[in-house]
Amino acid sequence: MDSNKRRHVGHRRDNTVLPLAAGVAVVAASCLTLFVKALLKRNSKPTQKQGKGREGGSAPKSPGAGAYVRGMREREYVRLIPDVEMLSLQSLLRRIQKARGWQFRDDAARDQAWARVLATAQSAAGGAWPLDFTPNDVTPEQLQALCDAVEAEFLGGLLAEQVRRAGRPRIRVVLGVDPRDPYSWLSGLHEDNTIFVNSNRWREEVSQDNPLVFEGALCRSKLEALAHTLGHELTHAVVLNFFPAMDASSPAYTPDDKHGPVFMWLNRRLFGHVGHASKRLFNT
Known part of the structure; x- marks a missing residue:
């Protein structure tokens, strides 16, 4: 049991x-x-972190998702640059930073580069430029030397190399009257790589007492203002010669007379310029 x-x-x-x-x-x-x-x-x-895929802004929008409006902040307009274009721009920027030896975020290095441009321009080899030049006294050789100095310091010579490889006309600077717009602009780039510097706009004073604020840069001499102006046009030349399809028809570049998001993004990183070209007015 x-x-x-x-x-x-x-x-x-x-x-x-x-x-x-x-x-x-x-x-x-x-x-x-x-x-x-x-x-x-x-x-x-998707989380907020997953949405960030580029420097300077949030997740990109597809083309046509918005329209560029002058005065947009970078975090707004950078979204309008298509991914394929942004990747190309970032790749070129890395090459330029390596060639010139300093990063676009390095404000001190940028200031030193502008100082070297002015020192070179005032030397005998650089054209012996006076700080307050008179348009009638400027020679083609001086203009070319100044443009070459800006390109070498800020683009590391890569633009000149690209122009040679593509068999395109050399970038040259002409002082005179731009037949397209003789009064409004300080300068302008043409399709044949000619930069017109409008002599009518360079007779006004730029000095310590009457400086020019050029796209965020305080210029205390006419020579300094001209150097920054050439930097602006070289940004256009970068797009024209490295990315001709983008120059011709990109909705992220062509708005506002080719001062759209692509231009604004590049111009800031290459030369430290902010603002918009249409506001380049001399103080009076």
């Missing part, structure tokens, strides 16, 4: 444990299923 009782009790114990174990297993499986579903649902939603 004792033996049978023990077997009976043992049998009852087994029947109790098995249903409990099965129940626990079912509950655990259900919880695991719910956890996996919740995890998959969470991962399927």
